[in-house]
């Protein structure tokens with residue numbers, strides 16, 4: 001059977017000689033190639049056992065190596081006939097280029113940039129120019145054309161991981177292949193997000209819709225300043241020889257899928273988003289059309305500090321009216337991931353859908369668990385569970401029909417990663433995975449996960465299907481358990497407590513943890529943090545809006561709330577120790593199996609938490625933290641200190657009503673520490 005080059009297959013007729021001639025490999029069908037030594041005219045003896053290649057030049061030879069990707073199925077409605085298909089495909093490519101050119105267009109000059117598909121390093125790429133013509137619908141007077149309008153910007157569109165590896169290794173310093181095949185990269189000066197540089201355009205709509213002021217992550221900027229930064233980013237990107245464009249999706253719920261376009265300057269960014277967003281099929285890509293949201297990542301280039309509102313050389317700017325985000329002055333790829341999450345925190349609640357900073361997995365019997373928690377508390381670690389299906393590790397939606405993952409990949413912390421404790425994550429770090437800011441052996445390229453030389457916030461981004469028991473499509477039924485993770489650096493919260501609805505809401509709104517070093521720029525060691533909805537950095541509306549939705553959904557579907565401390569035991573950070581991961585896993589197992597629901601409980605002082613007296617596989621004495629502290633006075637003092645911090649933090653929420661009646665609000669206010 002041989003391919004005729006038109007994607008059709010035919011059986012060779014006749015004998016092996018014909019086939020041999022046709023495929024040019026000189027190998028007889030039923031045996032080894034004949035060895036022939038011939039005397040040629042020039043008298044030199046040739047060993048012709050290897051048949052000649054079908055190439056006249058080295059370049060031609062190299063061109064044989066790469067097969068053109070198989071043509072994708074033409075879109076529905078295309079009239080039959082090879083000619084019609086070719087034409088419409090060309091038309092689609094033209095439209096695609098025009099769309100990209102429009103994305104990249106300066107808003108002050110008359111024409112968009114000339115974009116051409118393909119790698120500028122490859123001469124053979126014929127420039128198929130598309131210049132986005134005039135937003136003003138008249139032709140540019142040639143006189144006003146600037147140099148920047150004369151050059152081409154090459155577009156590397158939805159490259160494959162292999163192509164992106166090559167781009168990264170060739171052009172981006174600090175890119176290496178590790179011993180397991182992952183791409184090691186450096187994110188530059190920023191190795192974590194920069195929440196103080198995240199701005200949102202305040203206009204007539206967002207002024208009323210969004211949460212502004214104290215505690216809010218939304219730092220305001222005006223439309224004009226956004227446009228200044230947008231122009232800066234677009235000019236920077238257009239000044240380059242090439243940009244990467246990713247057209248991808250968010251949200252596995254088909255009814256609420258969002259089309260995103262990411263324009264970036266680094267292969268690292270393109271591969272990161274390839275992994276983290278939902279990857280379109282070739283057909284979906286052909287029909288992608290206009291994106292719902294666009295990111296301009298010009299992270300290599302700073303913002304201009306003389307620009308109004310700018311307080312550093314970093315600015316991450318969100319404009320909801322334009323459905324655009326601009327990134328200047330940080331190459332940390334997590335800004336794109338979490339920037340899009342912010343957008344979902346705006347778009348989804350408008351559709352009565354709850355967006356959640358949570359991991360999510362499902363048991364064999366279809367029981368779904370959500371894992372809320374701030375950065376580093378264990379969402380990824382604990383939702384990746386060999387005995388359960390992974391729906392997602394970080395961002396989800398809860399609709400009338402159940403849950404859906406927003407993303408197509410996972411983003412795991414790798415500090416001190418070990419094969420024994422986290423085998424699935426370990427094995428996912430292979431070809432295609434992006435490894436940020438890790439340190440490796442110069443020769444063997446083996447990663448030293450304990451090395452914090454670059455940062456403590458080392459990360460791996462990999463497609464979700466790299467986890468063997470991922471649930472694809474990443475959707476599931478309504479949750480049975482809602483697990484709130486807190487990494488308590490004070491060491492006074494119990495390893496597990498069962499919560500009633502009011503307590504669940506109280507702790508959800510409080511969003512307590514001890515921020516683990518490094519994820520947010522500038523934080524170097526654990527400190528107590530309160531972050532509403534376990535993700536104040538990403539929410540757009542007032543926390544009580546999300547809380548009310550969560551309460552309603554938990555009530556309606558009978559979900560049980562749990563508070564799990566994945567942090568310290570036997571003393572605070574510095575003297576105590578972090579609770580062993582295998583113990584936390586046993587606790588989580590007992591929640592999933594339902595056995596913990598029916599355990600014996602006692603109530604703690606101050607926080608009024610219901611704690612079990614026994615959990616299978618966990619030493620009973622650690623279940624009440626007081627037992628693990630040798631200095632009981634120190635324990636009581638620390639407990640009171642933390643309770644005070646909770647109380648003070650909650651003061652900002654006491655004037656808000658949650659849900660339809662006052663009853664729940666009052667219960668929530670009473671569900672905090674009592675002293």
Ligand SMILES: Nc1ncnc2c1ncn2[C@@H]1O[C@H](COP(=O)(O)OP(=O)(O)OP(=O)(O)O)[C@@H](O)[C@H]1O
Pocket residue numbers: 373374375376377378379380381382393394411412413414415416417519566567578579580581582584
């Ligand atoms: N008892 C424990 N429970 C959970 N995680 C633990 C525990 N002890 C140590 N760890 C470590 O804590 C880290 C938890 O990080 P993880 O990636 O799960 O955070 P995350 O909640 O997903 O954060 P982010 O939102 O930033 O991705 C891992 O490195 C894990 O190995």
Ligand SMILES: O=C([O-])CC(=O)C(=O)O
Pocket residue numbers: 192193334335338374375394411519
């Ligand atoms: O955003 C990041 O850099 C990592 C993350 O998931 C979080 O902080 O919640």
Ligand SMILES: [Ca+2]
Pocket residue numbers: 379380393394411412413
């Ligand atoms: Ca995570």
Ligand SMILES: [Mn+2]
Pocket residue numbers: 357375394
């Ligand atoms: Mn996260």
